[in-house]
Amino acid sequence: MSLYSISDAQLAFGHVALLDHADFSLEAGERVGLIGRNGAGKSSLLKIVAGLAAPDDGLVTRQAELTTVYVPQEPEFDLDASVFDVVASGLTEARALLDEYDAVAHALADTPEGAQHDELLARMNALQSSLDMHDAWNWRTRVATTLAQIGLDGDARTGALSGGMKKRVALARALVVQPDVLLLDEPTNHLDFEGIRWLEDLLVTLRTGLLFITHDRAFLDRVATRIVELDRGRLLSYPGNFSAYQTRKAQQLEVEQVEQAKFDKLLAQEEVWIRKGVEARRTRSVGRIARLVEMRNERAERRNVQGNVKLDVGQGEKSGKIVAELTDVTKRFGERTIVDRFTATVMRGDKIGLVGPNGAGKTTLLKLILGELQPDEGRVRTGTNIQAAYFDQMRAQLDLDKSLADTISPGSEWVEVNGVKKHVMSYLGDFLFAPERARSPVQSLSGGERNRLLLARLFARPANVLVLDEPTNDLDIPTLELLEELLADYDGTVLLVSHDRAFLDNVVTSVFAAEGGGKWREYVGGFSDWQIQRERSERIAEEAVRQSAKEAPKDDLPKDSAAGRNAQRTVKLSFKEQRELEALPARIAELEEEQKTIGAQLEDGSIFAKDAKEGARLSERHAAIEEELLVALERWEELEAKRK
Structure with missing residues (x-):
């Protein structure tokens, strides 16, 4: 039986049917990626599954006692609260039961035998059953365990965290509930590459049924075991990942x-x-x-396939052959070094991706390349005839009170792109804005629509250098693919900041990567090429360290180290403990190998399409191995400590 299902669902806003006799179900252990055009109704469907909204018509069924947790795009917290308290707020119901149990227990102690005493006793027994079912007795341990799993400091103030860490807090608050169904709306927003990879590793090992919305194609490929597309009011199911x-x-x-x-x-x-x-x-x-x-x-x-955005960028005059030349450039803010002695040359026609964790200084390096920021040391030489057009991830260039038409072409009804005049209504139509919306204020647009408007504004201006800071946020997949094609065919220079790995792979020809401590390095190729080269460099460095350690003279070892080893040899364990200690490394290796094998099956996702029960069993076994490993490692440490 499905955890959750909707049959013949209908939902409309005005004359637009978001759900048109749609069917959907979610099985245990499934990881379903929900995709569709901006405005198709994905978030509305997610809220229906979460129980926060209801369809206009249709049958909704769910398993009894099903626990569902919904994590919105922009979770809200008490910013003055500690991380521990925010995560613990996910267990409000369990804690309320525990508080009531304590109150009833105190009242029972003060109540003489009789009818009231019997009522309190019955209530106490009912509460005890609920507390057992919700595992509420050790809620503090559950919170602490979840914080350790997610890598959070429970004492930190939530308001002082970065966007990526706040996203982790939201996930911890959801996971501490141990839900049967987890719903995520754009979970990769605000996360850098490491954060996205961490989230992927976490989700592929969960036993929870998962339904998530994302436009990150690499994330869909890694996490999803089934794709559900919301297309013209219908929900279409495709087994496998995004590539399938x-x-x-x-x-x-x-x-x-x-x-x-x-x-x-x-x-x-x-x-x-x-x-x-x-x-x-x-x-x-x-x-x-x-x-x-x-x-x-x-x-x-008939509802035809929604048209695609028609992208065409205004080409400016050619820039000089060299767009920018950086020589030993250093930039500091206070005591922090953002760029440390970086040397690179940006040539006309280069398509460069700037990658690194949040706060690494990607925007600062962009400004240095364009000559908008002067280095503290070193030299930046900017090329001739540079016409730069900016895409700002914060959308600060948009005046929310202006109309769409005035944003594109202030004071005129015409736009000129590559020498061709076009009426502003027609131009907005190319970006899927209906003529009746041309006079609407920018503030009436959704996030994805504002990004489309910003692209329309950007491409209406002649430029030979495109500076794109997180252009993929909130864009649907068809628009992303068209933007990729446009940038690939663009004759000018592209400087791109993005956490969309597929987008980087399909657009850039080289990468400027933050290596930590203000160090930046150039790599040829896209995101995947950078990953391969970086991992190869790390392996070589590790091998060099191991080799140098092997070649170190034994006399260089501290005397107390050798003495410690001799002392260990003299300590005796019981025969049984000695045998147990000798067997533990092999047992740990065996568990790790089994966990690796199951992890590969779960990550592939095809197991859920072939046999949902087997997929659920493997998910449970994966989690059980984690506990067995923890016990084995603790026992190994305990026995080793007895030898000392």
């Missing part, structure tokens, strides 16, 4: 186009027939007329 979905979706659209073309051809023939002369109408079939009416209605109700 792309193949099947392309095939489905081809079939749909052929079928619609046949239908339209038949409808056109029937329309010709119905308009024939009087003699033909006398012999008309009543059934044929009824079918024509039905076909007309079906054609009128």
Whole structure:
């Protein structure tokens, strides 16, 4: 039986049907990625599953005692509270039961035997059952364990955390509940590469049913065991990850186009027939007329695939061959070094990705390259005839009170792109804004729509250097793919900051990577190439350290170290403990190997499509191994300590 299911669901806002007789179900252990165009209704569906909203019509069923936790895009906290208290707030119900149990216990002690005493005793027994079921007795231990699992300091003040760490707090608050179903809306927002990789590793090992919304294609490929697309009011299911979905979706659209073309051809023939002369109408079939009416209605109700954004960037005059040349550039803010003796050359036509953790200084390096910020040491030489156009991740360039038309072309009804004049209404239409919305204020737009408007504004200006700071936030996947194509064909220079790994791989030709401590290094290729080169460098460095340690003379070892080893040899354990200690390393290695094998099966995700029960069993075994490893390691440390 499914954990949760919706049958024949309908939901509409105004005349737009977000759910049109849609069906959806979620099985135990499944990790479902929910995708669709901006405004398709993904967040609305997530809220329905969370129980925060209801469909206009349709049947919703869920397992009894199902625990569902929803983590929105921008979670809200008490910013003055400690991380421990915020995470513990996820257990409000369990703590309330415990408080009531204590109150009833005190009241019971002060109440003489009788009817009231019996009522209190019955209530106490009911509370005890609920506390056992919710595992509420050790809620503090649960919070502490979850904080350790997520890597959070319980004493830290929530308001002092970065966006990425706040996202971790939100996940910890959800996971401490030990939910049956976890719902995540854009979970990778505010996370850097390390944070995204950490989240992927966490989610692929959870036994929880997972439904999440994201536009991060690499994240979908790694985490999802099934893709569900919300397309024109229908929920379409595709087993496997995002790559498998792309193949099947392309095939489905081809079939749909052929079928619609046949239908339209038949409808056109029937329309010709119905308009024939009087003699033909006398012999008309009543059934044929009824079918024509039905076909007309079906054609009128057809919801065509939403059009794609038409992207075209205004090309400025060519810049000089060298866009920027940095020589031993250093930049500090206070005692912190953001860029330390960095040397690089940016040539015309380069497409460079700036990567690194949040706060590494990517925006600072951008400003140094463009000459907007002067280095403390070193030299920056900016090329000639630079026309830069900026995409700001904070959307600070947008005036929320201005209309869409005034934002694109203030004081004029025309836009000129590559020497071609275009009416502002038509230009906005290229970015999927209907003419009636052209006079609407910017503040009425959603996050994804504001990003599209910013792209429209950016591409309306002639430029030979595009500076894109997190341009992929809130953009749907089709728009992302079109933006990739545009940037790949763009003749000018692109400087790109993004945490979207697939986008970086498909656009950039080299990477400026933050290596820590203000050190930056250039790598040829995209994100994956950088990862491979970085991991290879780390392995070489580790091997060099090991080799130098092997070659160190034994006489260099401290005398007390050798004495310690001799002392260990003289300490005796019991025969049974000695045998146990000798067997533990092999047992630990065996558990780690089993965990690695199961982890690979779970990460692939196909096990859930083939056999959901086996997938759930493997998930449980993966978690059990974690506990067994912890016990084995603690026992090994205990026995080792006895030898000292």
